[in-house]
Amino acid sequence: MSESRYNGPINPNPAEGESGIIIYGYVPSQELQVVALITYGLALLLHLSNLARLKGTRVFSLLLATCCAFEVIGYGCRLASHYRPFVVNFFIVQYFFIVVAPVTASAAFYLALGQALRRLDRGGRTFLRFNPKILIIVMIIADTVTTIIQIVGAALIGVAESARFRDNGDSPVTSDQANDILLAGLACQTASFLAFVILLxxxxxxxxxxxxxxxxxxFFSLVLFAASMLLMLRTTYRLAEIAQGVFGPAYSSEALFGCLEYLPVILAVSAYGFVPLEKQLPIDVEAEAYDSGTSQRSLDMRQTTQEARTIDLRSAGNDSPQDGDLSPVDAESPRERAGYAFRERDEDEGVVSDESPSRAEKGQVDHDRLRN
Incomplete structure (x- = not known):
């Protein structure tokens, strides 16, 4: 990376903890940081309110509240950089929190999909083909690892750029090497989140x-997919920014940062502040399926019984006897055959029907008396 790509102010005599250049590539504006602090602060209050009121989605609300809190800290450091733009620690801290914040939001989206699927028949395996818990665990691990790589790369960029204007100039890595580390983390994160969007x-x-x-x-599907695509847009922007290199056109543009970093994330997290997840989830039509005392085998047997009833009703209503080939059962009317199908299924499930054993035995006794 050549030094000519940096066109910002120079700090000829950097103090302790300062860099000879502004690592952002520009002086962060006061207006954007204030707007971000206000909007994320309001979103934080909304999610804390949902966290206190709605018991069924508290982990989801906690993750989004954490995202907003991290963003507040990050943009607070950027506001401090407006007044002291050469301080390296401000850059590192803001980068850490602004990069980690969307990761907590994406973890909330993984949880939302898993929670919705678990309310469906067979725990959502019909749609996902595997346990939703596996998706949540794998995606969170991938995001954690890739985020750590990004933070390490960003910290090394700050160290390398700070050392360039010092007398000794010692740095463990060059800016290009640190940028490659950051790029690797972003590329892996983009790939993993793209896999989630495809599964969604x-x-x-x-x-x-x-x-x-x-x-x-x-409505649940629309909101979750739109919010996920907003985070995907933000992640793609970060990937393109780092691919161009430090002090490239995307890296040095605060307008792109505001449109493609701040705006997508605030829209994604605010949607669930105004319309809580609990109001979007599907109705749990078989609440007993999630009781710890109910076995999966009994659920499968009940589902099979329901399907068998449907088949019997269809066959009872559609099949017609052929002339010359009538058996006692075939000679029954469709209504009688349908009633027989219900009685047969009820007896299989242990339900006392009109043809219970006691009445059947009484009928047999009456028949014997008539014969005698």
Whole structure:
């Protein structure tokens, strides 16, 4: 990376903890930082309110509240950099919190999808083809590892740029090497979040094709997909920014930072502040399925019984006996056959029907008396 790419102010005599240049590539504006502090502060209050009021989605609200709190700290450091732009620690701290904040938001989105799928038939495996808990665990681990790589790369960029204008100029890595570390972390994070967006789209597509009551509500799907795409836009911007290199066109533009970093994240987290997740989740139509005392085997047997009833009703209403080939069962009317199907299923489930054993035995006794 050549020094000519930096066109900002020079600090000829940097004090302790200062750099000879502004690592941002520009002096952070006061206006953007104040707007960000106000909007994220309001979003933080909304999510704290949801955290206190709504018991079913407290972990989700806690993650989004953490995201907003991190953003407040990050933009607070950027506001401090407006007055002291050469301080290296301000850059490192703001980068840490602004990079980590969307990770907590994406973890909340993973949790939202998993919580919605677990309310559906068979725990959502019909749509995802595997346990939603696996998705949550894998995605959170991937985000954690890639975020640590990004923070290390950003810190090394600050150290390398600070050392360039000192007398000794000693630095463990060059700015290009630190930028490559940061780029690797961002590339892996972009790939992992893209995989989540694809799985989310697949679940929504499969849900729209189902004809049962077990499906994702459209409003929930729309909000979650839109919020995820906003985070995807922000992650893609960060990837392009670092791919151009430190002090490249995207890196040195605060207008792009405001439009593609601040705006997508605040829109994504604010949507769930005004319309809480609990109001968007599907209705738990089989609440007993999530009781710890209910086994999966009994649930599968109940589902099979329901399907068998439907088949019996259809066959009872559609099949017609053929002339010359009538058996005692075939000669029954469709209504009698439908009633027989229900009685047969009720007896299998241990339900006392009209043809219970006591009445059947009484009928047999009366028949014997007539014969005698």
């Amino acid at each position: 789209g697949l679940c929504i597509w499969r849900s729209e094709r189902t004809f049962t009551a077990h499906h994702l509500p459209r």
